[in-house]
Amino acid sequence: MLRCTATPRILRNGAPIVQKRNIMGFVRNALGLDPPPSPDEPTPANRFHPWDQSPSPDLRERAATIRAMAKCPVTGQEINYTCPISGIPTHHSREAWENDVAYQESTKPEILKKVNIYEHDLRSGRPFPEFDFPLDQDFDRMVNLTNWDLFFYTRGFYSMDTEFQLAAVTKMLSYPVTIGSVLHQFSPYSLNPKGPITLEGLKSLAALRYTLYPEQNRRVSSSTKNSPLRIFILGARAEAQLPGHVWKQLQYMFPETQMELHFVGPESHFDRNKREYVNSSAPIIRRVDETLSFVYHTDYFHVFHEAQDFFPYDPYTDIFFCFHPGFAAPESKENWMGKTMEALLETKCAIFTTGFNEADLKRDMDAVVGAYGKEVDMLMEPSKNVFGSTKWELNDVNPQQVYQFNMYMAGFRGKRYHAIEV
Numbered sequence: 001m002l003r004c005t006a007t008p009r010i011l012r013n014g015a016p017i018v019q020k021r022n023i024m025g026f027v028r029n030a031l032g033l034d035p036p037p038s039p040d041e042p043t044p045a046n047r048f049h050p051w052d053q054s055p056s057p058d059l060r061e062r063a064a065t066i067r068a069m070a071k072c073p074v075t076g077q078e079i080n081y082t083c084p085i086s087g088i089p090t091h092h093s094r095e096a097w098e099n100d101v102a103y104q105e106s107t108k109p110e111i112l113k114k115v116n117i118y119e120h121d122l123r124s125g126r127p128f129p130e131f132d133f134p135l136d137q138d139f140d141r142m143v144n145l146t147n148w149d150l151f152f153y154t155r156g157f158y159s160m161d162t163e164f165q166l167a168a169v170t171k172m173l174s175y176p177v178t179i180g181s182v183l184h185q186f187s188p189y190s191l192n193p194k195g196p197i198t199l200e201g202l203k204s205l206a207a208l209r210y211t212l213y214p215e216q217n218r219r220v221s222s223s224t225k226n227s228p229l230r231i232f233i234l235g236a237r238a239e240a241q242l243p244g245h246v247w248k249q250l251q252y253m254f255p256e257t258q259m260e261l262h263f264v265g266p267e268s269h270f271d272r273n274k275r276e277y278v279n280s281s282a283p284i285i286r287r288v289d290e291t292l293s294f295v296y297h298t299d300y301f302h303v304f305h306e307a308q309d310f311f312p313y314d315p316y317t318d319i320f321f322c323f324h325p326g327f328a329a330p331e332s333k334e335n336w337m338g339k340t341m342e343a344l345l346e347t348k349c350a351i352f353t354t355g356f357n358e359a360d361l362k363r364d365m366d367a368v369v370g371a372y373g374k375e376v377d378m379l380m381e382p383s384k385n386v387f388g389s390t391k392w393e394l395n396d397v398n399p400q401q402v403y404q405f406n407m408y409m410a411g412f413r414g415k416r417y418h419a420i421e422v
Contacts, residue, residue: 042126042164047117050087056123063089065396073400074100086112090399103400111402114163115392121164130158130165133245137252145181145188147386155252167391174389174406175239176250179231179321181387182352182411184253185209188386201379201411204350207316212254228258228293232310232320234301234340236263239323241270244288251292262295264304269296300335305343313347320344322353323406324360328367337371345375345414352411354385356403365410380411 049055051063063082070079072092081097083090086109091097103109134156137143144150148170152160160166181187183205191197197205211229233239240263251259263269271278277298278284284296297304304310326332327341344351355361361382369376389405 042117042121042124042162044113044117047120047124047164048087048113049116049120050082051116052082052089054120056120059119059123062396066399069397070399072096073103079399083109083112085109087116088112088394088399108400108402111392112394112399115394115402118164118167118391122168128168130160130169132158133249135252137255143184143186143253145184145186145386147188148390151177151387155249163390167389170387171389171391171405172242172246173249174385174387175242175323176247177387178354178385178406178409179319179352180250180253182380182409183208183212183319185213189380189383192381196381196383196410198378198380200377200413201350204315204379204411204413208319208350211316212257214256227314227317228260229254230260230262230310230318232262232264232301232318234320234322234344235265235325235336236268236323237265239263240265240268240294240296244286244292244294247294248288248292258291260293260295262297262310264297264299264301266298266300269298300340302339302343305346306339313349315349318347318349320347320349320351322351324356325353325364327353327364329363333367337367341368341372345372348414348416350379350411350413352380352409354388354406355382355408355410356405358382358384358408360403361408361410365412368412375415376412377415378410378412380409382408382410385409 049059051059051066054060054063066089067079070089071077072079072090074096075092077092079089079092081091081093082088083097090103090112091100097103137155141154141156144154148166149160151157157169158165160169182189187205189195189197191202192199208229211227247261251257266279267277269278269280269284270276279298280296284298286294286296288294297309325336327336353361353364355364365382385406385408388407392402392404395401395403
């Protein structure tokens with residue numbers, strides 16, 4: 001796997017940071033004189049602890065939650081046995097664990113072990129130099145969006161030498177970089193038949209790129225050049241809590257563009273002081289800098305659509321993202337597949353959605369097409385998201401259900417009807 005080469009960089013406080021692959025390190029390695037690894041360096045061995053004996057109180061609490069709420073896949077009883085491979089409670093008893101042939105012959109034990117060690121690494125207290133993100137892109141370097149490795153390299157990120165570093169950083173950056181990878185002129189997603197983008201998708205993306213790359217359109221005057229790009233994130237929750245410098249990585253990919261991120265949903269604004277979600281009758285605005293602003297709307301999208309708060313919509317400057325919306329999920333389908341979806345389709349703007357896995361995304365898209373098929377244009381066929389998170393997550397209510405954020409993506413919009421003579 002390609003990794004970033006080491007380059008000295010400057011921290012935000014002005015102090016230099018020199019990565020591990022410096023000249024002396026190279027000489028020591030060449031002579032076989034490398035010192036033993038630091039005990040702070042994460043490894044599967046030093047990051048593995050059974051959750052019910054974890055040094056982290058919140059992981060011991062999660063183990064208790066699994067025991068209280070989850071059911072054994074073999075016996076249907078409560079879970080009382082911790083898998084010795086993963087260190088996570090998974091079965092009612094050792095006998096049930098041994099008899100679960102499907103589990104033993106699958107990759108789940110090893111994936112659950114990764115969940116375990118990633119969670120312990122984040123709570124280990126080690127230095128996290130990988131979180132010192134780069135600032136403006138150098139004018140003589142082009143961002144490469146082929147994969148995570150090339151993105152990190154061409155943006156000048158800290159050298160990601162371990163799976164632990166990748167897991168920690170890609171979980172946060174998956175949201176902004178997924179958006180950027182769709183919008184960028186060098187997007188990794190190509191036109192059908194070789195890629196997942198449809199002809200209608202190309203039309204929508206061409207309109208947005210017209211706004212994002214004004215230097216390529218100097219001969220054509222347009223009011224859209226003076227308008228910020230509005231990115232609506234519906235059903236926002238975790239993504240709305242990401243720090244400003246994380247979302248700024250999206251804006252660095254389009255340095256000439258002003259952006260407004262509109263987080264929409266009842267759980268879009270979390271008050272860290274009160275430690276609760278806050279509702280407001282008026283939009284809550286937070287400016288990161290002169291080129292990036294956050295706007296929080298603490299109700300469902302259709303409420304603001306019916307009040308015309310977001311009017312007028314413009315396919316040149318507006319785009320919608322729904323991260324893991326659960327269009328087809330029983331617990332959230334009612335909120336999405338009524339007034340909200342109707343309002344979304346009425347905007348005629350591009351809508352992109354992600355899923356935890358291929359089946360999850362296809363269920364959501366089948367629900368949309370099944371209910372609104374004649375009113376929908378597909379922009380992007382369901383496909384693997386190049387910038388999905390590499391960190392494995394766990395459903396505490398079903399500990400054998402593991403997933404990664406934003407692993408698959410698709411796009412659609414409300415159908416645009418061509419004018420006909422009558």
